Amino acid sequence: MTYPQFFDNIPKIKLQDDLAQLLGAFEDGFIEYSYLDSVKSAGHSCPTVLGAYLMVLEGLKALHENEIPKRGNILIEFKESQTTGVAGVIGSVMTNITGSTTTNGFKGLAGKYDRNHLMNFEKNIDGASVRFTRLDTQKSVDVFYDASSISAHSDMNFLMQKSVQGSATKEERIEFGKLWQQRVEDISNNIEKVIKVKS
Numbered sequence: 465m466t467y468p469q470f471f472d473n474i475p476k477i478k479l480q481d482d483l484a485q486l487l488g489a490f491e492d493g494f495i496e497y498s499y500l501d502s503v504k505s506a507g508h509s510c511p512t513v514l515g516a517y518l519m520v521l522e523g524l525k526a527l528h529e530n531e532i533p534k535r536g537n538i539l540i541e542f543k544e545s546q547t548t549g550v551a552g553v554i555g556s557v558m559t560n561i562t563g564s565t566t567t568n569g570f571k572g573l574a575g576k577y578d579r580n581h582l583m584n585f586e587k588n589i590d591g592a593s594v595r596f597t598r599l600d601t602q603k604s605v606d607v608f609y610d611a612s613s614i615s616a617h618s619d620m621n622f623l624m625q626k627s628v629q630g631s632a633t634k635e636e637r638i639e640f641g642k643l644w645q646q647r648v649e650d651i652s653n654n655i656e657k658v659i660k661v662k663s
Contacts, residue, residue: 467500470649471509474499477521477561481535483570483577495535497561499652505560512550514648515593515609516557518659523596523607524562526661535563536579539597541587554594555583592662608660611651617643 477497485493502517503509524533540558544551546566559565564582572578582599589595592606623640626632632640651658 467503468509468645468649470645470652471498471500471503474514474517474652475521477517477524479524479533479535479562481563483536483573486573486577493535494532502557502560506553506557509645509648511611511614511648511651512553513557514651515611515658516554517561518652518655519554519594519607519609520558520561520596522655522659522661523594523605526605526607526663527596527598527603533562534600536577536582537599538562538564538582539599540564540583541589541595541597542583542585543587543589543592544585546585551585555585558594559583604663606662608662609658610660611658613657614647614651614654616647619643620647 479495479497481490481493481495483493484490484495499514499517502513506513524538527533527538540555540562542551542555546552546555559569562582563569563579565579566583566585567580569579569582570577571580587595589606593609594607595604596607597604620640620643623632623636623643627637627640
């Protein structure tokens with residue numbers, strides 16, 4: 465499998481999952497997620513998928529500091545509805561990492577490990593992209609993601625239009641993909657610029 469190598473330079477997210485430990489999936493329940501894992505799940509790499517990944521990365525870092533976050537112990541809230549813009553896409557990426565779901569997740573064992581009702585939409589969160597809350601301490605952080613300051617190459621929109629319309633040559637389609645991922649890489653190199661966390 466060949467993919468842009470900058471995927472490997474994006475920091476990984478490490479969590480501990482009691483359910484994974486119970487069922488023998490991972491030793492002590494420790495799971496490490498990479499941006500590549502999110503790309504595989506989403507089926508593509510774009511500023512939205514990257515943004516969702518980075519919001520989890522930075523949000524959990526702020527919530528847990530030196531602790532390892534516990535999967536299934538994180539409430540995620542959005543201001544938008546699930547069908548507005550890319551909120552649903554972002555939610556899907558976050559579900560894969562955190563286990564938090566609306567009502568379609570794992571229902572638990574003997575009253576434990578329920579992953580439902582841990583992701584909610586249309587909440588009043590003062591304009592933040594997403595709010596993360598630890599269920600054990602009730603500590604919350606608001607995470608803002610805005611990649612508009614990271615410009616795309618001047619040829620990207622033109623090549624995208626030709627590629628989508630089916631009029632691009634093979635070389636132009638390849639070039640479009642490279643330019644698209646170049647912007648994703650540029651965003652990944654400016655985490656502190658595109659992500660803001662407010663306690």
